[in-house]
Amino acid sequence: MHILITNDDGVRGPGLLALYQAASKFGQVSVLAPQQNWSGCGHVKTLERPLRVFETSLLDGTPALASDGAPSDCVALAMLGIIPQAIDLVLSGINTSANLGDDATYSGTVMAAMEGMIQGVPAIAFSQDRPRSGVQDFGISACVIDHVLKAFVQDGLPAGVFLNVNVPDLPVSELKGIKMTHQGKRIYHDRLDKKADPRGGTYYWIGGEVPTGEYDANSDIGALADGYASITPLQGDLTAEVKFDWGD
Numbered sequence: 327m328h329i330l331i332t333n334d335d336g337v338r339g340p341g342l343l344a345l346y347q348a349a350s351k352f353g354q355v356s357v358l359a360p361q362q363n364w365s366g367c368g369h370v371k372t373l374e375r376p377l378r379v380f381e382t383s384l385l386d387g388t389p390a391l392a393s394d395g396a397p398s399d400c401v402a403l404a405m406l407g408i409i410p411q412a413i414d415l416v417l418s419g420i421n422t423s424a425n426l427g428d429d430a431t432y433s434g435t436v437m438a439a440m441e442g443m444i445q446g447v448p449a450i451a452f453s454q455d456r457p458r459s460g461v462q463d464f465g466i467s468a469c470v471i472d473h474v475l476k477a478f479v480q481d482g483l484p485a486g487v488f489l490n491v492n493v494p495d496l497p498v499s500e501l502k503g504i505k506m507t508h509q510g511k512r513i514y515h516d517r518l519d520k521k522a523d524p525r526g527g528t529y530y531w532i533g534g535e536v537p538t539g540e541y542d543a544n545s546d547i548g549a550l551a552d553g554y555a556s557i558t559p560l561q562g563d564l565t566a567e568v569k570f571d572w573g574d
């Protein structure tokens with residue numbers, strides 16, 4: 327199996343190296359990831375400027391490719407020929423904070439997986455909740471990735487479906503299990519910070535507290551709150567299943 331990995335935290339992110347190490351047990355891994363941090367960039371297709379690709383390395387020196395495009399651009403570049411060998415699976419992450427509920431379309435990590443799905447290749451995004459303190463230990467994500475990739479090797483993924491996997495930031499021994507979930511409802515606490523730049527101009531920053539969410543035991547938000555890892559199947563079709571007819 328030939329696996330493409332990318333992320334949105336940048337090619338030097340620690341989560342990308344952890345994903346590389348976890349994925350390497352399942353096949354040959356190629357890396358094409360953004361040069362810089364694109365967290366929160368969503369699903370990007372860069373059309374109005376050139377895209378460049380560079381040879382670089384992961385944190386441990388493993389050779390990798392980087393681009394000045396967004397995570398979804400990296401997936402498209404790889405598929406369109408930067409990586410000549412056919413790609414069987416796209417993995418994105420490990421993001422250094424959770425991507426739960428409404429985060430999905432903001433997330434460069436999750437939307438890189440969506441790009442893989444659109445290009446017709448199975449794709450999975452991995453995110454680990456931010457640590458309460460200290461350095462993030464990706465050991466728990468390594469276990470969950472191993473479980474998910476074993477399931478993928480056995481079953482594959484339905485066409486048009488990609489996965490958003492979230493892992494709590496806990497010691498491996500405290501993980502309650504791995505649950506299938508639906509996308510939950512985030513509650514954002516965004517606040518507009520207005521500041522003056524050194525030349526006297528005004529600029530704005532979207533600040534505020536870390537988002538919370540509505541508790542629902544069957545959602546991604548509920549699973550993490552209860553100490554489980556969460557697997558949410560997502561699709562590109564955003565059509566709402568409601569009775570609503572403004573046609574004529």
Ligand code: MN
Nearest residue numbers: 334335365421
């Ligand atoms: Mn990120």
